Amino acid sequence: MLTKYPKLLKLFKLLGSIILILAFFANTFAFFFIFIVGIIVVNIFKPSTKSNFLKLQAVLPTSSIRSLAVGLAEIQGKTKCADLIPTKIGNGKCIAYLYTVKRETKDSDGKSSFEVIDNESKTSPFFIADDTGKIEINTDGLDFVWLPEKGSYQSGNMHYTQRVLMPNEEVLLIGNVSSKNGKLTMEKDEHNNVFNLTLASSVSQWNTYKPLLNSLYVFGALCCLVAIVVIKSDVSIEDGVVFYSFSNLFG
Structure with missing residues (x-):
């Protein structure tokens, strides 16, 4: 790839x-x-892990943790963690954070642009639990999708933001279920290039608005195509009748 x-x-x-x-x-x-x-x-x-995740979540059934078998799986449950870590911004505690530092620059017209100069992420060992059981998550290679922003500030032209995963969040996770010494663990699925976690509410919103987004893409593409055809066509009027010629369409 x-x-x-x-x-x-x-x-x-x-x-x-x-x-x-x-x-x-x-x-x-x-x-x-x-x-x-x-x-x-x-x-x-x-394909990115995020795009693979969004495609798979639309077709994979959500499995209860008790019924999990080895292989690709989707689970939904609440995040649990015994050892929370300090957030990068503020005095809170979290399971994971994504911390970003951006530098703002302005051109001669006063328009702002941002350059990412630092990214930092940290994740504490955690597990996901539903009504049937719990499973530990191997955080190596875990990608977060649409984590909410909680904490940001600006100092001069520097902007600092963080996105965090909190305990007891209802999340959706797709990855590979593996068995080690009779104990099930979720880890990255290398074959499908997917190991992503997001809030369950975010996935619900995505599935609601995705058909509308697809329609907008199609409509935009058709508008561009029609505009190109009209621009490249020759228009003439004879006796009050409009004639279109497309002989120069590829010229």
């Missing part, structure tokens, strides 16, 4: 930028078509 070859991925992005520039100056449908196809191809061959 391209995610394993960052240099190849950068090459794809560079080629996409070149095609876009050529399309802008050449103003031909062919260049726009190639660019759109290139974007689709890159996204197909560049």
